[in-house]
Amino acid sequence: MSLLEIRNVSKIYGELKALDNINLKVEDGEWLAIMGPSGSGKSTMMNIIGCMDKPSMGEVLLDGKDISKESEKNLTSIRRDKIGLIFQQFHLVSYMSAVENVMLSQYYHSMPDEKEALEALERVGLKERAKHLPSQLSGGEQQRVCVARALINHPEIILADEPTGNLDEANENIVIDIFRQLHKEGTTLIVVTHDPEVGEVAERMIRLEHGRIISDVKNENFRG
Amino acid sequence: MNNKRTKMFLKMITSSLIRRRSRMIIALLAIVVGATILSGLVTIYYDVPRQMGAQFRNYGANMIFTASGEEPLTQENVEKGISYIPKNELVGYTPYRYETVRINEQPVLVAGTDIKGTEATSPYWYINGNRPTANGQVLVGKNVANLLGVKVGSTVEIHYYDNEAEKSDDDIDLGTTMFVTGILETGSSEEDYLYMSLADLAEITEKVGSYNVVEISVSTSGANLEKYIERIDSNVEGVKARLIKRVTSSEGAVLTKLQSLVFIVTAVILVLTMICVATTMTAVIAERRKEIGLRKALGASNSSIVGEFMGEGLLLGGIGGILGSVLGFVFAEIVSVNVFSSSITFRPLILVISVVVSVIVTGAACLIPIKSATEIDPALILKGE
Ligand SMILES: Nc1ncnc2c1ncn2[C@@H]1O[C@H](COP(=O)(O)OP(=O)(O)OP(=O)(O)O)[C@@H](O)[C@H]1O
Ligand SMILES: [Mg+2]
Numbered sequence: 001m002s003l004l005e006i007r008n009v010s011k012i013y014g015e016l017k018a019l020d021n022i023n024l025k026v027e028d029g030e031w032l033a034i035m036g037p038s039g040s041g042k043s044t045m046m047n048i049i050g051c052m053d054k055p056s057m058g059e060v061l062l063d064g065k066d067i068s069k070e071s072e073k074n075l076t077s078i079r080r081d082k083i084g085l086i087f088q089q090f091h092l093v094s095y096m097s098a099v100e101n102v103m104l105s106q107y108y109h110s111m112p113d114e115k116e117a118l119e120a121l122e123r124v125g126l127k128e129r130a131k132h133l134p135s136q137l138s139g140g141e142q143q144r145v146c147v148a149r150a151l152i153n154h155p156e157i158i159l160a161d162e163p164t165g166n167l168d169e170a171n172e173n174i175v176i177d178i179f180r181q182l183h184k185e186g187t188t189l190i191v192v193t194h195d196p197e198v199g200e201v202a203e204r205m206i207r208l209e210h211g212r213i214i215s216d217v218k219n220e221n222f223r224g
Numbered sequence: 225m226n227n228k229r230t231k232m233f234l235k236m237i238t239s240s241l242i243r244r245r246s247r248m249i250i251a252l253l254a255i256v257v258g259a260t261i262l263s264g265l266v267t268i269y270y271d272v273p274r275q276m277g278a279q280f281r282n283y284g285a286n287m288i289f290t291a292s293g294e295e296p297l298t299q300e301n302v303e304k305g306i307s308y309i310p311k312n313e314l315v316g317y318t319p320y321r322y323e324t325v326r327i328n329e330q331p332v333l334v335a336g337t338d339i340k341g342t343e344a345t346s347p348y349w350y351i352n353g354n355r356p357t358a359n360g361q362v363l364v365g366k367n368v369a370n371l372l373g374v375k376v377g378s379t380v381e382i383h384y385y386d387n388e389a390e391k392s393d394d395d396i397d398l399g400t401t402m403f404v405t406g407i408l409e410t411g412s413s414e415e416d417y418l419y420m421s422l423a424d425l426a427e428i429t430e431k432v433g434s435y436n437v438v439e440i441s442v443s444t445s446g447a448n449l450e451k452y453i454e455r456i457d458s459n460v461e462g463v464k465a466r467l468i469k470r471v472t473s474s475e476g477a478v479l480t481k482l483q484s485l486v487f488i489v490t491a492v493i494l495v496l497t498m499i500c501v502a503t504t505m506t507a508v509i510a511e512r513r514k515e516i517g518l519r520k521a522l523g524a525s526n527s528s529i530v531g532e533f534m535g536e537g538l539l540l541g542g543i544g545g546i547l548g549s550v551l552g553f554v555f556a557e558i559v560s561v562n563v564f565s566s567s568i569t570f571r572p573l574i575l576v577i578s579v580v581v582s583v584i585v586t587g588a589a590c591l592i593p594i595k596s597a598t599e600i601d602p603a604l605i606l607k608g609e
Contacts, residue, residue, distance in 0.1 A: 043607065052521060052603040073525065080523025091518045091605050095243035096236070103232060108523040112232040133243075149522075 001064050003028040003156060003188055004049065009058030009068075011044050011211075018044040019055070020211035028156075031179070031189040033199040036208035042192045043161055045208070049190065050159050051079040063156070080109050084150030088162035090142040092134040098145045099130040102152050109153040120148040124178055140171025147178055157188045164198050176201055237535040247511070251504035252544050255582055258497030259548020260555055262490055263578035267556035269486045271568050272479065285318070285345040285439035286468050287449060295462025296434035305456045305463040306440070313448075315441035316344025321422060322436045323429055326383040332368055334382075335417045336425030336433075339363065345439045349414070352376060353406030359424050361405045365415035369407045378404045380418075384428045400428050494585055501589035505537065509597045513604065520602035533594045534587065541586025545579035552578065 004026040011019040018041045026032055034042050047053035048060060051067060052075070060068045067078060084105075092101045102117040121127050124144035134142055143163060150158050160179075164172040176198065179189055183203070193199050203222045207215040241248050289305055291297040299319075306317055318341035323334050339356050342349065353376035356363055364374060374380055381399040402424070408414060426432045442449060449467055456465040509516070516529060524532075553568070553575065560568040 047603045105522050107232045112228050
């Protein structure tokens with residue numbers, strides 16, 4: 001059984017098919033990159049996988065369980081337990097320090113634990129900056145805090161939408177290195193990106209266009 | 225709730241208030257003003273009856289004793305009657321003995337009284353000059369002064385005839401010369417009398433007479449007065465107690481009007497506070513849409529979103545309520561000192577109530593804005609700015 005299986009999923013906004021009959025299986029521990037031009041439906045797909053939206057048609061099986069018809073309340077609790085999210089615009093709570101932002105994710109999941117949160121920041125190389133507010137951190141550092149926040153609850157899947165879109169080369173490499181490590185530890189990664197460099201380091205890459213998957217390839221040069 | 229979660233919760237709501245203070249300060253100000261007015265006005269509301277009572281007694285005594293039946297009104301039975309009024313409520317009492325004398329061959333009404341005592345029972349007397357302070361001095365009512373043509377500093381010669389009929393040209397009567405220390409103006413019948421001490425009157429008339437009337441000032445409500453009067457009438461021989469109705473009933477009417485005014489003003493202020501808090505909270509929620517979306521994306525349930533924002537609102541309401549209640553007490557004290565020239569009674573219960581009301585009003589004002597926060601879609605944060 002695949003960790004995630006998308007069956008005949010469409011998402012329709014009026015006339016527009018943002019997703020058009022998508023079929024996709026993602027195995028446990030896989031590192032998948034989703035690429036495609038702007039408006040091709042990447043974020044729409046992320047929203048559906050991340051339990052923040054429901055498809056107009058089709059089924060989405062997470063751990064073999066169909067989530068496409070769950071109530072908003074149940075989707076919230078599934079998201080809380082199984083998904084870690086990373087966004088292009090970082091989205092940290094501005095009045096909370098780095099470590100508090102990480103603890104926020106623990107707070108909604110189970111139990112805030114400062115020691116664990118600091119360990120997560122250490123993993124992304126930010127232990128020294130734990131008490132800083134987001135406004136006192138660089139963009140790259142903010143994104144690393146988001147990564148720490150996404151992995152703190154040991155989610156089954158980490159979903160990242162353009163995680164390096166606002167980062168320079170150096171910070172992009174730091175984030176990619178963290179992804180490599182997570183992959184090694186067996187975390188399933190789904191990364192949406194425009195950037196071929198970020199796409200090419202993934203184990204498998206699919207390409208979307210007009211809401212359809214037009215290619216699905218294994219990376220021959222994947223170095224794990 | 226678990227300890228660590230509670231700690232995180234408190235940390236979140238306090239740091240939200242502290243680190244985003246510029247926005248919250250407006251809501252806080254509204255709550256402080258609301259709570260100030262609430263606690264201030266309510267304090268005055270409860271203190272006014274006491275204050276007003278004291279004020280109205282400045283307009284005269286509120287009880288009188290007269291003789292009942294055959295018994296004359298003597299010092300002894302007056303004291304007996306007075307003993308039925310609690311000591312702490314008795315402001316003062318003044319006996320009056322009336323006689324008719326002749327001055328310049330004109331009949332003049334004399335009131336023998338405890339001149340010093342009139343300060344308590346007739347504080348409204350306007351005296352041109354001074355009250356007599358020693359024997360041989362008189363205070364002259366304005367009408368009498370006009371009739372006799374006397375001024376402050378004049379002397380008057382007083383003649384007394386025990387029985388007017390006995391008076392004959394043969395009597396050699398040198399009269400008693402007395403010094404006028406003041407002219408009394410009240411705008412009513414008091415101006416028709418000449419006031420002197422009871423001792424002087426006893427000397428002039430050559431007898432210690434009984435009192436005609438005793439004026440009493442009691443610091444209490446109309447209902448209590450009626451109660452005392454009933455007790456005095458049934459227990460004290462020779463004393464008929466009566467209420468001076470005019471003053472006490474107007475006291476009640478003014479109080480009722482004042483209190484309903486206070487009530488209306490307080491209600492209006494609370495509604496305004498609520499509108500201001502609701503407006504600020506709506507703006508705050510709009511401003512924090514992204515943050516709310518993020519919290520939901522991280523797995524916050526609607527009830528935890530409600531809890532967090534309500535927590536912030538109630539904390540704000542509590543802080544504002546405490547500040548405002550204390551300020552309100554200060555405000556009431558200032559008003560009281562300036563208007564009634566006396567200190568306000570501190571009532572801790574009013575403080576507690578106004579803090580609780582501030583919290584409730586803030587909570588109610590937050591309901592609708594917070595409801596809209598729960599409707600924010602977590603997916604919005606995956607969309608670009
Ligand atoms: N809530 C919505 N209502 C109507 N149309 C929408 C909505 N959300 C997305 N769309 C449309 O669906 C299509 C796919 O949008 P989506 O956000 O998934 O694109 P994307 O591939 O993430 O693009 P980008 O790379 O620019 O982020 C777009 O044409 C978009 O306009
Ligand atoms: Mg997108």
